[in-house]
Amino acid sequence: MNDATLAFIHRHRTDDVHSLALKAHGHDDVDLPMALQQIAGWQTARRKLPSWACIDGLRYPPHLSMEQCSSEDTARYKTRLVERLLATQNDTTEGEEPTLTDLTGGFGVDFSFMAKGFKRAVYVERQDALCQLARHNFPLLGLSHAEVCCSDAETYLQQMDKSTVIFMDPARRDAHGQRTFAIADCTPDAAQLKDQLMQKAQWVVLKLSPMLDWHKAVADLQPYVCEVHIVAVANECRELLLVLCQHPAAPLEVFCVNDAHLFRFSPSSPASSPVNCGSAAVPNPPSPLYLYEPNAAIMKAGCFAHLSQAFCLQPLSPNSHLFLSPALSDAFPGRRFTVLSVCSLNKKQLRQALQGIDRANIAVRNFPLTAPELRRRLRLADGGPTYIFGTTDAQGQHCLFICTKM
Numbered sequence: 001m002n003d004a005t006l007a008f009i010h011r012h013r014t015d016d017v018h019s020l021a022l023k024a025h026g027h028d029d030v031d032l033p034m035a036l037q038q039i040a041g042w043q044t045a046r047r048k049l050p051s052w053a054c055i056d057g058l059r060y061p062p063h064l065s066m067e068q069c070s071s072e073d074t075a076r077y078k079t080r081l082v083e084r085l086l087a088t089q090n091d092t093t094e095g096e097e098p099t100l101t102d103l104t105g106g107f108g109v110d111f112s113f114m115a116k117g118f119k120r121a122v123y124v125e126r127q128d129a130l131c132q133l134a135r136h137n138f139p140l141l142g143l144s145h146a147e148v149c150c151s152d153a154e155t156y157l158q159q160m161d162k163s164t165v166i167f168m169d170p171a172r173r174d175a176h177g178q179r180t181f182a183i184a185d186c187t188p189d190a191a192q193l194k195d196q197l198m199q200k201a202q203w204v205v206l207k208l209s210p211m212l213d214w215h216k217a218v219a220d221l222q223p224y225v226c227e228v229h230i231v232a233v234a235n236e237c238r239e240l241l242l243v244l245c246q247h248p249a250a251p252l253e254v255f256c257v258n259d260a261h262l263f264r265f266s267p268s269s270p271a272s273s274p275v276n277c278g279s280a281a282v283p284n285p286p287s288p289l290y291l292y293e294p295n296a297a298i299m300k301a302g303c304f305a306h307l308s309q310a311f312c313l314q315p316l317s318p319n320s321h322l323f324l325s326p327a328l329s330d331a332f333p334g335r336r337f338t339v340l341s342v343c344s345l346n347k348k349q350l351r352q353a354l355q356g357i358d359r360a361n362i363a364v365r366n367f368p369l370t371a372p373e374l375r376r377r378l379r380l381a382d383g384g385p386t387y388i389f390g391t392t393d394a395q396g397q398h399c400l401f402i403c404t405k406m
Helices: 003-012 017-023 032-048 063-068 072-087 109-115 128-140 153-159 190-200 214-221 296-301 304-311 347-353 371-378
Strands: 099-102 120-125 146-150 163-168 201-208 225-233 236-245 253-258 261-265 290-294 323-325 334-343 359-364 381-392 398-405
Touching (some): 003 032, 017 032, 072 109, 072 163, 072 236, 099 109, 109 120, 109 146, 120 128, 128 146, 153 190, 163 190, 190 201, 190 236, 214 225, 225 296, 236 296, 253 296, 334 347, 347 398, 371 381
Parallel strands (some): 099 163, 120 146, 163 201, 359 381
Antiparallel strands (some): 253 261, 290 334, 334 398, 381 398
């Protein structure tokens, strides 16, 4: 990029890109398409990759690559994951360098964070434009040891040396640009390559769509899967990570991650449900009574019996995925509420329970009405300190839990 383009980017990088595209005439010495791409990329990085946005000189790819790249939060989680794997390493021969090979480099966000923990790190990407960006950006990110190879994953896998960790994030769009989710529909197909991958690495970390059923993903990649990581940020599932190793020595473990909360369990360990940890009768609840709503990672994992057992919580009903307890648990991975009252949809009960309440945050679980329909029926505005859960109890009765958030 010439000096005029760089100056234009720096001067306008906080401006609205669409307005800038319409108004930015009379700058013949500016590569306007490139400038707009860099401005849009930096604005995305400021939200998604704040530490990168602070580094002058980084170059950003087109919108699709920025949209698909990992966030800084999820990249840092993967970094901690591979650091833990390296700490348990026991098969490396003396003097052998720990090596990371990223077979689907993309914009290089995951690679750049993980690579700092390895003496040798190889970035593989089939798009030459992204490889050029990587060669420019990696030195600015402190990755002078990173090797950049322009190749497709399957070709490089066949000829590569053994690596300590292989990371792969298969492309989840088909030839027409439509999103895909199943492992077999992604490029490359990790299930088809699993034996080759395990011949080349001590561990393989696969990043998959959070839309996938993790049980099916594990089945497709057996017998190598040793860990499943369901990663959520701000209560939104972002990634499904599977760790593969040659000879899993322990039962499969599932890690449910949401920001600072981590809940781990083994699907093969027994968990009884429901757990009877005290009376939580509806509609005559004890006082105090607390309602627990699992976070998105727990919901994705479906580990409700394990959760109930670990925190001694009473499931409200088999299909509501809400839990009750007369005791308060500070460590619960999700939201916690103090139950003020429980009522049916009987008009008299509703009038009494909602007295003095003119607005509320409304959610439904296993309930015949949607949240907007329930709001209209209750004639309540949105917001305020009150939370109302419409649900169905263990006896099949529709009821409302009126709560305040802890």
